[in-house]
Amino acid sequence: MRVVLMVMLLLIGIVNYVDRSTLAIANHSVQQDFGIGPAEMGLLLSVFSWAYAFAQLPAGGLLDRFGARRVLGGGLLLWSVAQAFCGLAANFKQMLLGRVVLGLGEAPAFPGGAKVVSQWWPRASRGFPVGLFNAASTIAPAIAPPLLTWLMLAYGWRTMFVVAGAVGIVLALVWFGVHRDRAPSTDEERPVPVSVREWAGLLRHRTTWGMVLGFTGVIYSIYLYLTWLPAYLESERGLSVADTGIALIVPYLAGTLGMLAGGGFGDLLVRRGVPTMLARKIPICTGLLVGGLCTIPVALTPSTTLALVCISLAQFFMNSASAGAWSLAATAGSERITASLGSLQNFGGYFGGAFAPLITGILVEETGSFVVALLAASGIAILAALSYAFLVAKPVGTPDLHEVAERTT
Template structure:
């Protein structure tokens, strides 16, 4: 049965809002990568210190995931996601007026804290508003922000930086987020406010129940596996501009243009990862297996595609291989977020998603730092790229062999919960 028009309309509005929030989220992460050389020159720092600036965001983001999921499940996306958006946007603007390395480090820390509820919050919204068997597609659409923004950001941010300076670039991005936060507070509504259907009262997730999630092997498989997804994606997100300029000899302007292709490939991967999972579920494949196919396949193929990047002398072939890796790794990312919305009950969606994201960004936080150290020591990105390839393949094995059973609900019950509009 088709849901009421008010529900369909609100689903569309919320998806648009989530996409915009996700784009601002990733634009804000991209600013430092675009301003990498300018910030190093102004503050007198080297690749290792820049690696620390890039990594501190991810460490703060990772550890803030732990309370973010429980807060989202308890207080809802309107308050927690909106508050996080406001906090990180203020921090982003502050980075634009930072006077030294320590102040920039402080701003990046709060940027990570504020951004923590964004993607678990999106998963919570999707689980509240969409039926279980059809969540892959909206998850994929929402998560295209993580690839659309890096595709949009390089030419836009490069233009802003070259025209007005890197500081103005940070401030403008922060102001855009503040405006979007105010719109979110006005627009967002809980489903029960628009639906006439009875809504079962759900007990808030307790600390004991949240800790109980860590007793499941599936939870640990998601935590460990997603670290490989984010390590590979974040390596490219944070160091790709510098790699193309120093290793491949592209100018700043040419780099801004060249970055568009890999991130557009990643956007297609996001859509494919969510859509393939939904298609397999509709064709009778078990929910667990259907969600794991794009994850494991994406990690394996993405890891393998990274190897030619390290060795080819051709810049064109390197860009093709990077684009293929982005397609498969982002397919895995969309599959992982779809898994988080279906592997447990709706009450714990944000908690599971944030635990998985914690693993992703705790491991992923080392990507920019380790890459910076390797480049400092060897003068090349070769070993850094090979390490990312191995980590991605290991992550595929984690999802394949540890993620085997639903968390907190019998597998047979997963199908019966999918009939809700």
């Protein structure tokens, strides 16, 4: 059953990120058809993340209360319909509405994945499955550019959106047919549903705030590249649409390796006797620091080749940090609150990270280049590393969680 679940979660994650990538691929075409500029495009890119971020707040509690089958499956169905609707949008406002609903529907995806992993894998071995599931966020952008670019050039950007939505609808039906939430074996093992008071109590912990603030830096950098990298390569580096689709494969494959390395390295540290919380923090802080430093040459080098190398390194280390962050969410609390804690972290990441497309669009429009936007992302990543390093300390939730975490090392 674990293998089936891992395949399903990976496919859902890939569809999730393919749907996010479509607007980035169609950036210039949508601007031309709707008569909008970079600032309005930045709003279209950012409004998804704001809807996604605020929907994290109820998503975690709903997952902990009703299970991943209903909540994750329902979200997948909703966002797939919204994706298809975007392909039928007649104007900017309709596209904006579609992007909002897309964000609402996608919200349960990654907290839902963390919930499934916490139910089916032992605490000390959750890093690799979390990393593999989250690798969808880099596998999809790696395969999406050539595939989506071909669809767009052959049939138009509207068909590209509709096809992507249809694939998600089919996958949602398969999820409902295959997945069943794991039931406890005895009444004594049956967890008490997370209450609103208990959920709010997570905010009293310094570790929770360190995760919320730190994940902002992770998502800000990842989302800047996800949403603006095609436009950057075309306008700043002079690549054609077709060449951009090919050039994007390497950075996202590097990101996939980073996802697997971040989760697997944390598991290795735990098996070597490193305390659980520290073992999960090391890939996060290292990834943010090195990834932030690698972004500086992307802004300043005149060489397109060197820029692509540094983008690939940044993708590797930033996604290593992302896998580490989700592994932390799956181990820093009891299984009852995994989705709630993960959704709070994801809320912080996407609320702050949502400003990346908007701020980047404004800065590009005002300065005529990506230099300032990339340097800002570098600084934010370094600050995020400090947040994880100094604020994240003890496990959160029930009073005995610290002892539980230490016993698993």
